[in-house]
Amino acid sequence: MARASVNEPMDAPRIAIAHDYLTQRGGAERVVLSMHKAFPEATIYTTLYDPEKTFPEFANANIVTSPLNAIPLFRRDHRLALPLLAPISSSFDVPADIVLTSSSGWAHGFAGSGRKIVYCHTPARWLYLRDHYLGDGNRSSPQSIALNFLAPFLKKWDQKHAQNLRNKYLANSTVVQQRIESTYGIHAPIIFPPHSLDTGGVQESVPEISQLVRGKYLLVVARLMKYKNVDKIIEATSALGVPLVIVGSGPEKSALESMAGETTVLLSDLTDAQLRSVYSGAKALIAASHEDFGITPLEAASWGIPTVALRKGGYLDTIVENETGLFFDEPQPNQIAEAIQGMFAREWDSSTIRSHADDFSEARFIDEIRDAVLKFSDHK
The missing domain is CATH 3.40.50.2000 (Glycogen Phosphorylase B;)
Incomplete structure (x- = not known):
């Protein structure tokens, strides 16, 4: 009591x-x-x-x-x-x-x-x-x-x-x-x-991604369930040849591991210190599910990192288009890939992105x- x-x-x-x-x-x-x-x-x-x-x-x-x-x-x-x-x-x-x-x-x-x-x-x-x-x-x-x-x-x-x-x-x-x-x-x-992943906390490197160049890989942080559409993200990044790091666990893990190529790394059960390290080294977060709120774009934004996300659900509350991220309309590999290319083509103001995260x-x-x-x- x-x-x-x-x-x-x-x-x-x-x-x-x-x-x-x-x-x-x-x-x-x-x-x-x-x-x-x-x-x-x-x-x-x-x-x-x-x-x-x-x-x-x-x-x-x-x-x-x-x-x-x-x-x-x-x-x-x-x-x-x-x-x-x-x-x-x-x-x-x-x-x-x-x-x-x-x-x-x-x-x-x-x-x-x-x-x-x-x-x-x-x-x-x-x-x-x-x-x-x-x-x-x-x-x-x-x-x-x-x-x-x-x-x-x-x-x-x-x-x-x-x-x-x-x-x-x-x-x-x-x-x-x-x-x-x-x-x-x-x-x-x-x-x-x-968003409560403190950017000032301790960071711990993750051996599985130590070979990836910081600021060059894309990131997914999600429960590995069907509606998260992580498989569509893998297809899009594989077609582009862009390194992808996926953090999460769930019933789709085995299926996603079987389709992941050499440019995709799956990680589970990370500590907050490890997750901070993974976020801080990413180029952008990719989110392809219809979320009720969508907290991960704010976690990414606290490091000044933009998000490429589905134009639905809670992401409409947590992403400012063209300032903190870009949208795609349907969770299809070709649309995700096109939005990723648009993200790489832009210059992002990390201070503006961090300021947006502070509001949450x-x-x-x-x-x-x-x-x-x-x-x-x-x-x-």
């Missing part, structure tokens, strides 16, 4: 943090770390927690997990727990007055007598953007078959918890704000997430999320 800090009145509300699962290293998990910096006394509640797969900074937090966490198979792949996540979430009690909830599908349904302020990364992709989530050609996969069977129940469960009048929703981007409105009929104010700082996020939570706690 969270305890009041010395700077808070004795009757201050008990605040907890909730998140779907801590089994990977992604933008949502970085947001939870920033939430914990805003409320360092708050306990974090989550269905699954794998310290080896997520950010090591979570070791500094008090983390409470659901009974599912006792099953190693589910910690390795949370998708295998799909039939159990709704009932487990509904019975997972969070004893707090205010629950700051980071959710893209489950944490908004956690039980408890307190009120939730739901920071929504997106309404559940597997329910409302299923083809986008699974990728083309996967309608006969075990995942898709299971979703076909469970979707009616899960949508009913999801809508019930989203419509709880004691909850308040926040959106992480313009596109998610629109998605929340169309899915739930809720207007959610926007608080943009932070972690300090700004902490101030805004604290203000939102404390105002919510005062509302009767």
Whole structure:
């Protein structure tokens, strides 16, 4: 249970943090770390927690997990727990007055007598953007078959918890704000997430890319899932003969490794020190997915590095065209390659790019999320 800090009145509300699962290293998990910096006394509640797969900074937090966490198979792949996540979430009690909830599908349904302020990364992709989530050609996969069977129940469960009048929703981007409105009929104010990879931190070289010339290779930082379109980026950079470094892990890793040529390097499970080194040596970031927010262009921008990205989703919030990056309209190799060539042909002002990243700082996020939570706690 969270305890009041010395700077808070004795009757201050008990605040907890909730998140779907801590089994990977992604933008949502970085947001939870920033939430914990805003409320360092708050306990974090989550269905699954794998310290080896997520950010090591979570070791500094008090983390409470659901009974599912006792099953190693589910910690390795949370998708295998799909039939159990709704009932487990509904019975997972969070004893707090205010629950700051980071959710893209489950944490908004956690039980408890307190009120939730739901920071929504997106309404559940597997329910409302299923083809986008699974990728083309996967309608006969075990995942898709299971979703076909469970979707009616899960949508009913999801809508019930989203419509709880004691909850308040926040959106992480313009596109998610629109998605929340169309899915739930809720207007959610926007608080943009932070980029929190400190450029002033220690850098550690990565042996696998030591032979690449700094400032010459392109970079992808993404979970290796179908909708990220990393395969299309590999095709584009291979055709151009440009070195590509991919940082990430996920179910598409083996397929991507099999198609990667001599100019492509795949890396997984990097430390922040290694990731800083990889970012600082890149010419540009390439991002070809339809993201809810798209935090990696801001991480790149903090090093003064431009991004070549798909003209959709959250990238429209995080990239200023012709100042911090360029867009392509469809995730096709020829369009990606053309945009990359356009990026190489331009002179980029690194100070302008860094200044844009500063607008999305972690300090700004902490101030805004604290203000939102404390105002919510005062509302009767």
